[in-house]
Amino acid sequence: MISQNVYVKFDTFNTRDEVLDFVYDEKELNSNINNWKEDLDKYISYKDKHLKKYSEESNYRNIYVYHLTVLIPIELQNQKEEFVKNYMENIDKRFIRNMYVFKFIQKGKGVFAEIMAITRYIYKKSKKVAKKYKRDFYYDSQTKKLCLKTNPNAVLKIKKGSHVLDDNGEKVYEVMEVSEKEDRIFTYKKIQDLTEKLKSCVISTVNQMTSFPVITKVVSRITIEDDDSKHIKAKKRKRNIEIRKINRTIMRFIESMTFGKIADSDEVEDLNDEFVRKADNMIHKLNRKIEDVEQFLNKWWHKNILDGNFAV
Incomplete structure (x- = not known):
């Protein structure tokens, strides 16, 4: 395999x-x-x-x-x-x-x-930063104790983002050596999406550092015209998202064949052309569901690459 x-x-x-x-x-x-x-x-x-x-x-x-x-x-x-x-x-x-x-x-x-x-x-260099409250604080107007916002007697006592003050009403400062804000770099909805991104960065790095980068041909997306209605624009955007998904599959196949040395450069280029031609025909001319296009590509991959027979 x-x-x-x-x-x-x-x-x-x-x-x-x-x-x-x-x-x-x-x-x-x-x-x-x-x-x-x-x-x-x-x-x-x-x-x-x-x-x-x-x-x-x-x-x-x-x-x-x-x-x-x-x-x-x-x-x-x-x-x-x-x-x-x-x-x-x-x-x-x-x-x-x-x-x-x-x-x-x-x-x-x-x-x-x-x-x-x-x-x-x-x-x-460390920074001297004025401390601020990270959330709202409410108190019960009857009991004068802290309470939840949902309490019928709740009164906003301290607003989120307000400065923390000492007993003399002066701002309280703290020395910061690390940014309070974390950069959202590894956030994701699905771990598969993050893994795919991290793998694609390997490919990008190889392309960047080698003399023979992998240039993959992909299916063209649908042009959204200025005079398209909102409904048509929404349909085209949805279809373009689906096309990008197919293009990622094609890119993954081409990169696999190239870096896995499954085929020489001429064979890979021919297969890339054939992938795009068939996918483009199914998407733009036959208006097939994206699931059908992806099924065709995956079926070809499993049959021909995993079994070792080249035939598109």
Whole structure:
């Protein structure tokens, strides 16, 4: 069975011990930040002070860092440090300044990068910031005690975003070494969507670093005209979303054949042309359901690639 030669595993470290186990491992560590040990201490201290309380039944957990395991493509193993740098910046440009720490491990003939990524900016110099309330506070006008907003006697006492004041009415300040705002980099509705994104960033990085990038032909989307009605525009947008899904499938197939060395460049180009021609005909001329187009592509892939017979 031939599979795509791209491997990415996504995970999280939910405790400080997991973070410390990673950095105190005997393997040689690298980072995009020179003084990463000092910055990591600042970050861990910040997280320790800002942990949320979740019940055991809750599906939510505190996340200290994000952990990625990425297979380094064979042709780039001699440039593995540069590969990690480009890969992280392809995931999100904020990793130019947001810190990540990484190491390399060998498993058989494969070389993997283990990356610990932080999605908050760690300040070069600490900042003095006025403290603000993070939520609204209500009190019961009868009992004068704090209460919920739904209480019929509830009166807004403190508004979210208001400054915290001391007994003399002066603003209270705190020293911040880490950004309060977390960058939404690894957020997702479905883990499959995030995994697909992380894998596509591997492909983008390979294309960026090799002399022979993979250029995939795809099905054209439908043009939305200015004078289209709202109803027509909505239908076209929906269809274009479906076409993008088909194009991702085609791109995945072409990338798999290229990086998995399933076929030579001429064969891959011919197959790409045939994929697009048939998918384009089914979508734009026959107006077939996207599920039918995807089924056709997947059926071809399983029959011809997994069984090793090339015939479109």
